[in-house]
Amino acid sequence: MQLELHRFEMPLRNVFTISRGSMSTQETVIVELHHDGESGLGEAPRSSYYGHSAESISRSLEGIADDLAGYEFTTPEALWSWAQPRLSDDFFALSALDQAAHDLYGKLHQTSVFARQGLSWTNVPSSSVTVSIASIEAMVRELEGYAGWPIIKVKLGTPNDLKIMQALRQNSDAILRVDANCAWTVEETIRNSVELAKLGVEFIEQPLPADAPIAAKREVFEESALPIVADESCQKEEDVRQCDGLFHGINIKLCKCGGLTPAFRMLAEAKSRGLLTMTGCMIESEVAISAAAQLAPLLDFVDLDGAVLLARQPANGVKVELGTIHPPQGLGCGVTLDSTLA
Secondary structure, three states, X not given: OEXXXXXXXXEEXXXXXXXXXXXXXXXXXXXXXXXXXXXXXXXXXXXXXXXXXXXXXXXXXXXXXXXXXXXXXXXXHHHHHHHOOOOOOOHHHHHHHHHHHHHHHHHHOOOEHHHHOOOOOOOOOXXXXXXXXXXXXXXXXXXXXXXXXXXXXXXXXXXXXXXXXHHHHHOOOOEEEEEOOOOOOHHHHHHHHHHHHHOOEEEEEOOOOOOOOHHXXXXXXXXXXXXXXXXXXXXXXXXXXXXXXXXXXXXXXXXXXXXXXXXXXXXXXXXXXXXXXXXXXXXXXXXXXXXXXXXXXXXXEEOOOOOOOEOOOOEEOOOEEOOEEOOOOOOEOOOEEOHHHO
């Protein structure tokens, strides 16, 4: 197998702000795995919060390139088991490699990733699109720009969170979801949940810091007027068990858990525990979006707007339009690289 890396700096349509900071561009690493005349694609974007840069991701993957050249490829799952000990400090790099392996396998064996899992493209939830933090007036304008989207996710973590949600509700009858990105206290979460429930908000994503005490998470879980979905608190496979009894659902992101291989296992465990299931994304191109979309038939909620937020990106793949996740076109994850789009 031959490993090829591509790095892109992708401009956003608008400045994107959450409780931890703002960004106007996103740098990403796209992995291309070559084998038997086919190639598979995967992606890992930079994330300062999780400590991964394009340089560190590239360095991790370059470190296994020679060993990978001698690897005999059979299945994505076998490659993940081989790569995980070698990339145990960089699950973003592992995820990109695993996505590429699933894409490659599908192309080699004439199947899509979701079909290989025994899934059909039915009962696929609609995706939300995200309104980021700004002034109330600016957030209302951004909301108006997403007219026709059935689900809006709102980034919060300001002194004006309830006023923001009241203003957005006055200007939209869409389903509203809230993501506080670890910015609230226990008291704020419980208090806000009551008011947000009155506004018809569907759930709250990650209100407390990931390292909040278990007692704090349990109090929110028991007292919140709305379901609480783990994001930063659910990164890897072992976290699913730990979220049971502290959250009502989990948000799986491929780059955090190490790719599609563990994501499918996490979904199976979450469902066995009665947890709501969701997949989300970073701001990333249609390479990673197309990979995450393979999970969609298994999910209760979807948030795959990462490529929608970009002004330009280097791939053609799964399209998310007005919330509709169109079925993958082609084999594997249904994605192709086109650097002229970057």
